[in-house]
Amino acid sequence: MRAFPLHALLSLGALLTLGAYARRLGFLPEGAVLLGLGLYGALSLYGLRFGRAYLFLLLGLLAPWFPPAPFAVPLAFALAFGRRLPEKAQGAVYGWALVWPALALLLVWHVFPALYAFYLSLFDRVNFLRPAAFVGLENYRILLQDPLFWRALGNTFWYALFTVPTGILLATLVAILLNTKLAFQGLYRTLFFLPYITALTAAAAVWRWIYHPEFGFLNWLLRTPGLDWLNTPKGVFALLLEPLGIQLQGFWAGPS
Structure with a gap:
């Protein structure tokens, strides 16, 4: 054998x-x-x-x-x-x-x-x-001749270009913050692990109100300088780049 x-x-x-x-x-x-x-x-x-x-x-x-x-x-x-x-x-x-x-x-x-x-x-x-x-x-061959394909490919390229370096940078900064002896270190660690122990339904409800078109805090903050971010493709794309701590489903990428 x-x-x-x-x-x-x-x-x-x-x-x-x-x-x-x-x-x-x-x-x-x-x-x-x-x-x-x-x-x-x-x-x-x-x-x-x-x-x-x-x-x-x-x-x-x-x-x-x-x-x-x-x-x-x-x-x-x-x-x-x-x-x-x-x-x-x-x-x-x-x-x-x-x-x-x-x-x-x-x-x-x-x-x-x-x-x-x-x-x-x-x-x-x-x-x-x-x-x-x-x-x-x-x-x-038909796909390569479709302008929508190249537009989607470009959106995917810019999405990856921004999310990968940004994710690595933020992850490195958070790791340094959590492993460095600083004031309020316990508070930083609590805030970091809070999304992991928060129910998904509760987190979804909170973010729903944050992005609410009329009463949302983030929507109000961004529309104050006159940026209609929820009604433009670039605004939706910026939404995808936000580090929410929650995995968004694939259909969010549709409007981009």
């Missing part, structure tokens, strides 16, 4: 488990799963050089009928025969087993949707009732 890449088979099996579920939902072509199963079977047969016990790994080929099989079978094999592995290999196997739940969530909710969205963008329309025509990169 010293030369057999059990940790590689375990990671491949985990990917095959996700692929089998995606195939059942119609998100992956059958050929992709069969290709992965072929590689899995080849690695399992390679294990026969080290003993008949490796025949147990072939049960992972039941993925089309039992999707967790490619991951559960190598994991059970590692638990049963893991003591025969060298210490470094044991760490790799158990490390993959422990990190895979979080990695699976990352793949399911971030990586796979991004790849599937790119796949859908290669067709003329998204229609699950009738087959769509493959157009390749035509949608991207």
Whole structure:
């Protein structure tokens, strides 16, 4: 078992488990799963050089009928025969087993949707009732010719240009303030942690009144010099740059 890449088979099996579920939902072509199963079977047969016990790994080929099989079978094999592995290999196997739940969530909710969205963008329309025509990169050509795309890209660029350096600068200043022996240090720390212990609904209600068009304090303060900040795109963009301490939802970026 010293030369057999059990940790590689375990990671491949985990990917095959996700692929089998995606195939059942119609998100992956059958050929992709069969290709992965072929590689899995080849690695399992390679294990026969080290003993008949490796025949147990072939049960992972039941993925089309039992999707967790490619991951559960190598994991059970590692638990049963893991003591025969060298210490470094044991760490790799158990490390993959422990990190895979979080990695699976990352793949399911971030990586796979991004790849599937790119796949859908290669067709003329998204229609699950009738087959769509493959157009390749035509949608991207149309997008590059749309002035609204360049406007949105510019807004995103300026947003990142202001928020990243500002966030780093403010975070550094706050860290220095909280770790320097100054007067009223306890008050500074209390004010810093107050948003973390404040209910989101209460914070939302407070900020709603602060930004109220007629009675809001911040609105009154900014409109005093004649700046109609809530009725201009630049005013809304400035709102996004305010360090509120609360994560704003994506739809706030719409008016910009």
